[in-house]
Amino acid sequence: MEVGSMVLVVGAGPTGLALACGLLSHGIPVRVVDRAAGPAVTSRANFVHARGSEVLARLGALGDLPTESLRAMKVTTYLGDRPLATVRFGDPTLRTAAAPMVVSQARVEAALRDRLTALGGRIDWKAGLTGLDQDDTGVTVTLGTGESVRADWVVGCDGTGSATREQAGIGFPGVRISERYLLADLHIDWDLDRDGTTGWVSPAGMVGAMPMPGPGEDLWRLLAYDPTSAQGRPTEQEIMDRFRRILPERTGHTDAHIRDVTWASVFTVHRRLADTYRQGRVLLAGDAAHVHAPFGGQGMLTGLGDAENLAWKLALVVREHASESLLDTYQAERRPLAAQVLRGTTAVTRVNIAANPVGRFVRDRVVAPLLNLAPVQRLASYSASQLWVSYRTGPLGAGRLGHKPRPGDRVPDLACTHPDGRPTRLHTELGGRFALLVPDDAPGWSPNQWGVTLRFTEGRPGEAWLVRPDAHLAWRGRDPASLARWMTETLTTGPTR
Template sequence: MTETAEVVVVGAGPAGLALACALRLHGVAVRVVDQAEGPATTSRANILHARGVEVLDRLGALGDLPGRSAPSLVLTTYIGGRAAIVTRFGDAGAGTPRPALVLPQTDIEGQLRARLAELGTDVEWGTTLTGLVQDERGVTAVLDGGRELRAGWLAGCDGSHSTVRELAGIPFPGAPLTDQWLLADVNARWDLARAGGHGWAHRDGPLFAMPMPGGEADDRWRLMAYLPGAKNERLTEPEILAAFRRLVGERAGLDGERIRDAIWASVFRVHRRLAGSYRRGRVLLAGDAAHIHSPMGGQGMVTGMGDAENLAWKLALVIQGRAGERLLDTYQDERRPLATEVLRNTSATTRLQIGDGLLTRLLIAWVLAPLGNHPAVQRRATQVASQLGVSYRRGPLAVRGSLLSPQRRLPRPGRRPLSADRRQRSGDRVPDLPCAGADGDATRLHAELRGRWALLAAGDAAQACRSEAGTFLGERLVVLTPDGWPADEVWLVRPDAHLAWRGRPGSGGLTRWLRGALRHGRAQA
């Protein structure tokens, strides 16, 4: 007998789990399969920037992760044996109270699995996708043992070597950027401040040490080092550990013998690849299945989870018959340009880090080091890394120019968020504003966006616009009144916290936007 689901998610990493949680919040029936025999035990990525933390919050999956995070929001870069750049990843601005989480990826995945279980779905481990067949009504996923799973849609969140992407025939062009890197989580006792990470510029390549939670007396570190000239060498864990004991002395002046043991170790090369398309028929890609890039800047998890949240609400509306399939095309339109930018920025940073020429060393020492300590530069670096400034203003769902109502600054809730210093436009991320619910109780915007849209309105306009928007969105809509909100201003906020539409009540603009976006995948005046 063929099994069924509305959506099959292949891959139980951060992107797949976030997508499954978001779809469940929208009331969609999901099956999550992964070929691994169980959850990963190696830490892999170790930072989730502020945008990803907000996604966890909106999914109800944040839990106690903030209390378990290491306080590594400072990066000290050493040049010639001295601390030359101290980068402080402090307040990311843009109205967020949530800093980055410095935790093993395994912890974040564990929290997402727990949330998914609360929502009634478990990961089906040891389940391999071996084939898929599409038709006009859905996808038949062929699993190991010949089992068939029939679904309306299938999402490939199965990483850089994606089986889904290969079976769907979606190209994945790109190229390797560097030779080999060594990576390990070790237990070591050094006289290094654990309030932040450390990086040493060296003619043979950089070395990084980041504090990690765990170990005896909190002495666990993530180490990463570049190996110039190494081409696909197969190194064992003892060999990697021996290499790090040597490299920390050569590049950082640390005592390598203080590395007691390795929790895990691996070798990798940095690739830059971007899927030719994020969708082929009823198959969609998210996360590393759609894009891979350098780990510099820790952009992997946050980008993949952003993909998932963007895709989930659009796919849910299509499944529920409230939107046409053209809405799904806006997923690529909004997310692929961001991936392109992430690939470009991380590639440039990687090339700069591994450059061994005299000109590169002079550029770092005499230009980048002084600039890197400037507060404005550090704020900009934090903003880019956090992805809080991501906007879809140029996407097909954004209302442009004169179509917007007169632009007011956001009401000031105690301390005005950074984004309130510019005009909030259709497509921008909306900060986590303090609000009052329909019952008058205090709440906040992002906590109310768990599988729902939000209307920000005050007075008589609130219920009138609720009726207008409800015609298109049904019951998955909440009306909120932010502190000090003007009576003649209405905002519609998407489930991923981006501004869909803003205008005056009774103007008809809200209906036009919803009709255009949901039917045609494009905003209408």
Template sequence: MNGTAEVVVAGAGPTGLALACGLAAAGTRVRVLDRAAGPATTSRANILHARGAEVLARLDALADLRERAVAPVGIRMHVKGRHLTTMTFAPDERETVQALFVSQAVVEQRLRARLGALGVEVEWGHGVEHLGQDADGVTVRTAGGGAVRASWLAGCDGAHSRVRELAGIDFPGTPVVERFLLADVHADDIADREHSAGWYHRDGILMAMPMPDASGNLWRLMANVPDDGRTLTADEIVRALAGMLPVRAGITGARVRDAVWTSVFRIHRRLAADYRAGRVLLAGDAAHIHSPFGGQGMNTGIGDAENLAWKLALVVRGDAGGELLDTYTAERRPAAAEVLRRTTTSTRALVAEGAVARLLRDHVVVRILNLPAAQRQATRTASQLGLTYRRGPLGGRGRSPRPGDRVRDRAVLLAGGVPGSLTGALGPDWVLLSGDAGAPERFHDVLRDALPGAVATATDSAHDGDEVLLVRPDGHLLWRGTDPARLARRLATAGIRPGPPRPSSTPPGTDRATARPPRS
């Protein structure tokens, strides 16, 4: 499997697949290598929050996930068999995307299908074993002895990333919880399937989540247990969890029949010291790991992928300097640090080790979580739709949305007056958004030279004033204003370099790069 590529992506999980889709859609020659013999079939992560769904929509990979998924409605918490509170999902109705309760395996299927439509197939059984980099690129050697030469390497190969290790990037962290047991099982009479359920007990917590499945009786059971150093078999994990149902939950009539998947894991929080070492970049679990509670892992990794994809595509094309890639770490590492902080805090509150911590949890925290305002805020935070980069190197000041802020999806008119949405117009394209269809004309020369063939135009009748908004491919605002010269300066300070002038006088939004594969 020798050869070349502009970018090699190591790892075919959600992060690596999303990155490869974004790169391929922008016309980048990409190869995806994975150590596994084939795709994973187990669920692992089981929720795609709203931000993740929006990214997949921009990648044209959402497909039928809305139909395949169910809407998460919340979790009922109990102590000593008594219902304490129902923590309900309270989605923002102003948004066009909401969380989807769907298996990670299904998400990966949809991403692989989109990647295949873009002409790229995953190369299974080819994990990265060695790498060497120089000023011009990276040479990757795989376990099978093959070698690939590329301009850039993206390590999306998980918490035990070989790429991160070979690149010499530190991965400091600390343990949060000693040991958790997990099993996806077919079971009867655990609870109703309208909600997830959790039971607090002085021995630990037990959680049961209904999983989408044709049988209608697939559950995910999770519980923390002391670490006695023993290695547990799948049968022992299932027996241990089944035995906790009467003890921790007071459920005596449940029947656990068989296991689909089991796991034993420790919860750590770790954050890479940097997301880049020369021509090697990290994304997803290779860059950060944290508690699975809150379902933030898959979504955070997909967010990394989208942020990196448009920047790396510009650098590969020669339309931006390498300094643009420095904004990737500057924007995404603080976002991951915040996720680590939140998930660690919520996990420690949930597990509540010690009598005082349990008292506060059961009589103070649950009362707060029962408030509608708290549930709306928790849902919004988990959605990651409020994520902003305004304090980063591509951020700025001014009225909302500020540079670095996410621009909310909306109905727009595209070139030629075609109805569409902002999300549908983005990725891999940028969008110049205005309230007047004629406004983009005065920005034509600047955008033609700096971002040739990559800017669509959109008109929003509700947009007031003469300002135009230049929205990045990942849905965040780069610049707003009325002066083309100031836009040119902003692009230059971001590291986006104007190329040689093109003879075409076609307005932005109608001059597409012919090499870029179309959206399906």
């Protein structure tokens, strides 16, 4: 049995890798295991919104992803050959690490694996979790290799069919809807705009086409609602043949020539939310805790947010700088967001696959015209970005009253000054640690024991701000003694709200 003070991360997808990188950046020993034989070469998820780029940047894993990705920031929907709506997405005027990116989840995982290696971490493949037994001091895990591992904490990031969740006895209520979809990456010769995603709605079902990065200008991701296709798992050739029939029937593009397929899959939609994100020393994150329809690119984004939120809290607990009660704020902050995302993606799915006359009328005559309005498009872009996420009503927040940003709100990437006098930016200095922003004319602030002390060069509110490692405001005020009390109450005795 392997024995030692460490966190065992089960699952080497984007959530597990992000969590492991976050913990390693705090100096916490981590072991990552995964039941797969090796890294995925492609994936269903292929979109990273603004908040996801921020998380990757703070982890040091953003790298060249912005230059490798596409900027297909437009979604055009057709009914036959008649345009219904064109929605333009983009950076909603808030400073972010990168604009929304069309990039495969597999490429995001590769960037995170590179960062994991640079931090001294590694992944054990073919080593899924098969057994779990916890007590007051730790967790004993059995792996598929037969190895027994002892860890202080275990975090299940092992997807919808999470063995960690099942072994911990955590319920995963919800439904599996008979919404069967075909998905494929195909080389297609046709005259279609690569500046954005195109969708077609028809009584037979929706079809979507998204340009994908790669050599040449002919790689496309196709998605089709196909509830009446044959049961069982079709081969890649069968999926490609099905798309050859679907495209002219539903889009009118008789000129589309599908040359070959690079990857194909079929899936049905699950809508589930774990009863709890923590059972003793076992925690859940990402798809192991919540799963929903893929529309809107919210799955990987929400998982990355889970990982960043949990990493700094778990690190403080492992290092005995905080009590275990801090971990309860992870669920309090992240589970309501997952529930909201589930509701939103469910609503979008119902609009996309509306089959009855009333549903189609509402979609085509009510929803579509609204989506052509600029204010609605800005709202849609902002909603998809998750830059609006706030924890102000949670146990670490300060409620809805007070000056913005309130404790719990996201803090923009402000310009500031480093202690050595050089100009810098707030999000650059976080990197897994707290940042204390203080005014130039405010004496009495000692060095920040939890991170770095910076000077405002933008905003200058006349008070100090303590910013969490995940870029949310932790505290604001003018009295250093008040900050010391807040740290003691929050970390030692537990949150007061």
